[in-house]
């Protein structure tokens with residue numbers, strides 16, 4: 252019977268992405284139900300050190316110069332091979348640009364079912380249930396993870412990165428990558444995006460404005476709050492698409508991954524493409540008029556209130572103190 256859980260570790264430029272630790276935390280829970288092991292899959296060249304703090308039972312490290320940069324076809328072929336060799340119960344990938352590209356390709360090529368946008372898992376008499384986000388997080392769907400092998404992509408929010416980390420290094424098994432065939436993608440160059448006026452990735456306090464801000468002129472209330480509190484304003488995609496703030500302030504899948512101590516959102520719904528960029532935040536605080544907004548699922552503190560009523564008062568109080 253298939254028991255083990257394979258976790259595909261995402262890393263970029265020598266750093267493990269937070270989603271990888273969350274996936275390991277989730278896999279630990281899955282493996283308890285299936286009575287299997289958590290096998291982390293690390294693919295790259297000269298990056299064995301990244302395995303050091305993964306809370307996995309084993310790390311399968313595929314070392315190959317052709318894996319030095321991510322491409323979907325090398326990952327897909329490597330995983331197809333590992334699935335054949337290990338017969339896992341599930342393969343967990345991030346619901347990220349990397350994970351989605353690999354999972355859909357793998358699903359099509361290997362004819363495996365794919366459950367996307369999984370938020371959490373739970374066990375019941377040996378079967379495993381998923382809770383997945385639909386419609387940008389507005390609906391939560393539950394179901395049994397298809398047997399015998401399923402591919403799962405995970406969104407942040409259900410597990411903490413620290414629960415996927417360990418101070419005891421795991422057993423690392425270095426293996427050769429398969430003989431790659433018919434590779435169609437190659438990485439020519441890595442272009443670092445311009446950081447622009449401020450580097451939001453290193454700011455400890457971010458005030459994020461979303462579509463709820465309604466007009467460009469209204470961004471002023473966020474700027475005033477940021478000034479009073481010593482933070483910096485960033486935004487969700489609709490605000491940047493309107494040209495109200497530069498792309499250097501965009502947070503999310505197509506923007507920056509941020510890790511502030513406090514991430515305060517003003518009128519942001521919490522779509523997965525946005526929350527992908529804020530998983531590393533220490534404390535998320537949300538202000539939104541809609542009590543069912545998905546952002547409240549991941550916020551530590553939430554206020555159901557109109558930002559135009561609350562924010563000016565908050566700024567005033569902070570200026571007084």
Ligand SMILES: Cc1cc2nc3c(=O)[nH]c(=O)nc-3n(C[C@H](O)[C@H](O)[C@H](O)COP(=O)(O)OP(=O)(O)OC[C@H]3O[C@@H](n4cnc5c(N)ncnc54)[C@H](O)[C@@H]3O)c2cc1C
Nearest residue numbers: 461462463487488503504505506518520524525539540558
């Ligand atoms: C391939 C792809 C990549 C993407 N990349 C990104 C990305 O990098 N970053 C990103 O952010 N998005 C990205 N998106 C878009 C993403 O799917 C969402 O559409 C977007 O995040 C929604 O932004 P929002 O929360 O500001 O707007 P909405 O989803 O429209 O939410 C606005 C919220 O404001 C609230 N609101 C309205 N008025 C008020 C008020 N007066 N006071 C308080 N609350 C109020 C509403 O209740 C609502 O919840 C991407 C989409 C795709 C398909």
